[in-house]
Amino acid sequence: MWMAGIGLAMAYTGERYNLPMGVTEISREVHGLHMLIFWVCVAIAVVVFGAMFYSVFAHRRSVHPKPADFHESTTVEIVWTTIPFIILIAMAIPAAGTLIKMEDTRNSDMTIKVTGYQWKWHYDYIGQDVAFFSTLSAESNRARQLGSGIDVNTVPNYLVDVDKPLVLPVGQKIRFLVTANDVIHAWWVPALAVKKDAIPGYINEVWARIDEPGTYRGVCAELCGRDHGFMPIVVQALPEDEYNAWLAEQKGSEVAAAAPAATTASDAGVDAPAEAVAEPAPAAGETTELAAAAAEEAPAADAAAAPSKDEQMAAGEKVYNGQCAACHQAGGTGIPPNFPSLVGGAVSTGPAAEMLNQIVKGKNLMPPFGHLSDDEIAAVATFVRNSWGNSASAVAPAEVAAQR
Ligand code: HEC
Ligand SMILES: [Cu+2]
Structure with missing residues (x-):
């Protein structure tokens, strides 16, 4: 177990024992500070432990049976207050410089x-x-x-x-x-x-x-x-x-995914033709934060074409493995009695509306998945309804929207 722990730590720090150098200017500065302060600590440790071990050894009882009993030295007290104070200030100056740089998010690209x-x-x-x-x-x-x-x-x-x-x-x-x-x-x-x-x-x-x-x-x-x-x-x-x-590719697929049909063949129990290639949705004009949010919230408005059932099955499998498999297991068998099997289940193969409602809203131990997009939920529902021997109608994103 601890071996796995070390492996993990290495995996995400990239170094076995030390703070990683990292791949940004700031991370290198942080690493530099870390090393600087490490060596300051080493120096302090050498001086403090050196004095301590020296005293323990040089003034041991066999050598000095009668201990010295001096008391109060203003000089020593001033020295051991000012030196740490100076060390702290000396460390704070470069650290503050880096901290200020880290906080400066202006002029980002x-x-x-x-x-x-x-x-x-x-x-x-x-x-x-x-x-x-x-x-x-x-x-x-x-x-x-x-x-x-x-x-x-x-x-x-x-x-x-x-x-x-x-x-x-x-x-x-x-x-x-x-x-x-x-x-x-x-x-x-x-x-x-x-x-x-x-x-x-x-x-x-x-x-x-x-x-x-x-x-x-x-x-x-x-x-x-x-x-x-x-x-x-x-x-x-x-x-x-x-x-x-990569970004252009994502936009392509996002547009395709965010363009569910207003009417879909699956309502009638027929698969959407595979050649119904998604057309790019109308350009969002200025791509502002607001536009992005609006596009996320109301994708059905500028619908172009339905995702094909094959596309839905592929996308749905991904969503399923990411979101659902922890409870319902990779093969849909669930972990009874708490997590029901989705194979041949009344809900998994029953009316789409009921199933979608449960996915969007959750039920008892099953958390709600309303944060997923209509397309993702439609895809995962279609996947569940048509995997592991299940055979039920595919689900259109618009049907998901109706359950929100
Ligand atoms: C945290 C565990 C958990 C996750 C994750 C989860 N579910 Fe569930 N699911 C449950 C539980 C528990 C039930 C039973 C709910 C009840 O009826 O009380 C259930 C029931 C169901 C049912 C109805 C089964 C039946 O026949 O009663 C379906 C369909 C379903 N889940 C689909 C999904 C889908 C699709 C996902 C992924 C988007 C998902 N679940 C993710 C726990 C989970
Ligand atoms: Cu967390």
């Missing part, structure tokens, strides 16, 4: 809103119409289940891997707005020297400019409930052109 949820992260590329949840990877999630029988040492990046990493460009000043939607979390990526509390109702700011492309891992750093240990963070830093390509 882009903004990411980071929202903590029990137990996942949501990333919103402000003004870009790109937003998604990032949850523990399906592989880690399977292995972590009680009695999974999977040797966690065989799982790459066990517990520090996600289904969808936060992709960022190198060389840009990225401002993070950090908040939470339920309890307090903390967004911590050691390589970026970023660790900020995510507090419901508050928005904390922090920034980073990443120098090197790479994958940087972190975890939630605020005890946030049962699955606190299962909401890792993965930042994938790409060169700017690759990042732009």
